[in-house]
Amino acid sequence: MKIAVVILNWNGVKLIEQFLPSVIQFSPEATVYVADNASTDESIEFVKNNYPSVKIVQNSTNSGFAGGYNEALQHIDADIFALVNSDIEVTENWLKPIVETFDAEPNTAIIQPKILDFKRKEYFEYAGAAGGFIDKYGYPFCRGRVFDTVEKDNGQYNDTSEIFWASGACFFIRSAVYKELKGFDEDFFAHQEEIDLCWRALNKGYKIKYNSESVVYHVGGATLQVANPQKTFLNFRNSLLMLTKNLPQRKLFQIVFLRLLLDGAAGVKFVFSSQFAHCWAIIRAHFSFYRLFLKNYKKREKNQTEIYFKSKSIVYGYYVKNGTVFADVI
Template identity: 25%
Template sequence: MTRMAVAVVNLNTREHLRVCLRTALAAAAREIVVADNGSSDGSLEMVRAEYPGVRLQVHSENPGYGAASNRAIAACTSPYVLLLNSDTEIRPGALEALTAYLDEQPESGIAGPRLLNPDGTLQPSCYPFPGSLAWLLDNNTLSRSVGVVPGLRDLCYRTSPHDRARPVPFVKGAALAIRRTAFDEVRGFDESFFMYAEEVDLCYRLGAAGWEIHFAPVTDVTHVGGASTRQVRTAMAIEHYRADLRFYRRHYAPARVASLVALHKLNLVARLVRDSVSLRSARADRPNVAEDLAAWKRLLLEG
């Protein structure tokens, strides 16, 4: 019997959750906890009818991803927990492979498997911390939308290889194999991060406590991405921006925070220019672009 439980946080992703749970059972999961953050799409009814052995935690109001994860992990009795987004699919043997990896790497507090897109292509999942040069090159409007520095973005990916196991600053939170002793030592996710950067903050604190974060391509996990957040796209973009700034202020020196906030403001200006031009296009999705413009203006006025 595997010593790794599965915990899943869900919000209105019934069909993805159905597949996620099916693959978890096919991978011989013996302990599965689903934390539901207030779904209204029939997710609860589906789990109760089709997966009666799954332990269901029902939150009438959305406490945030980190808070829901903390509660789901606390309910698990296994020494290891694979925390999954609801839009993921794991492979047979995944739990055994990740359990063996954590057994063999006692210094690893978290191991992140390799993530794949639905078409089978690689989904990058190990990164430098926010605020580093590589992070800034990969997370700005000029790089992503205009393509001014595509060569530099490629360099960032080449310096973060996804073909071998190794310690990394942090791994993407879509699939995290967690050692409970390490997780409990740092008191889990910081629940002030409602959505985004909660795994970055967790990995940072684990590293500060002496644990390592490992990229562990001993199994692959398919990740659709954005199944919950695309339902409220602009609101989540705002939350992503705020989460990055919260991370900076929590962990970096004031002078570095000030410079990073200034760079983020410049990026917002670039988004304003881009979307203002886009709004004048006959092919523009005018309601969405207008909503984005209002969001960027609001964020520029924030501290």
């Protein structure tokens, strides 16, 4: 298979300098690309001067994660796209088990490796961990990470298994499926667009896998810090857009209404913890969702999968039953 490892970059020369060498060293079977989102720093000059073997795709504007990849991948010819954050350190033979799974399973369209924390390498990393799921209200969580609780990697998820969504931090997808699904939804800009894409793939009958034999380390929050209210805005708004597009019709309005109420409760929690900017971000997210509702409702496919959730409610399991790990809340 022709594999393209594509690193999306925006003003990340320091990250490129730190992490590009491991990608080049451990990806001899792939062509490495840097897809640049109209950076204004020295990223492109650095790559050209130091790594001439790396191909560069320069996007016209910074259209976020979704638009950035959609634009760049139009110019890349490969069977498999490996979409890799600029703050990912890969390991030896990280591509081999992924390619073997794709070869053996024609209906598997998307794969995620084991994602560990670059700063605490014995722990899973927040963005993806050992594969993603969502609960009945559309809240995403992972094997290895439920809300803000992250598990230590003791080998408990050393397997190859079906998951609901793969992390955008390190996301493998067949190029034919990417094109069939018309890529990421650019209304999302960034955050949860990979969950939306995975859900749409499931609605088409494809499978999504996690493979623990491939291991990468992720810094996390290098582009947009966790404490940034804009991240709160994008996560809350995009989650509602994703539900609007993909929930089974008979459950759509009930669950979206409940989510709006639960979002309000989260806003109150932010107020009581004096995080007023995050409360305002939720309010902005809801108004943005209202503006985009009809547009995204029209994007719905004819068939929506009924097996979309892994647990009854992780909010209940985590905050009421005090569950802290994946096994406690499913």
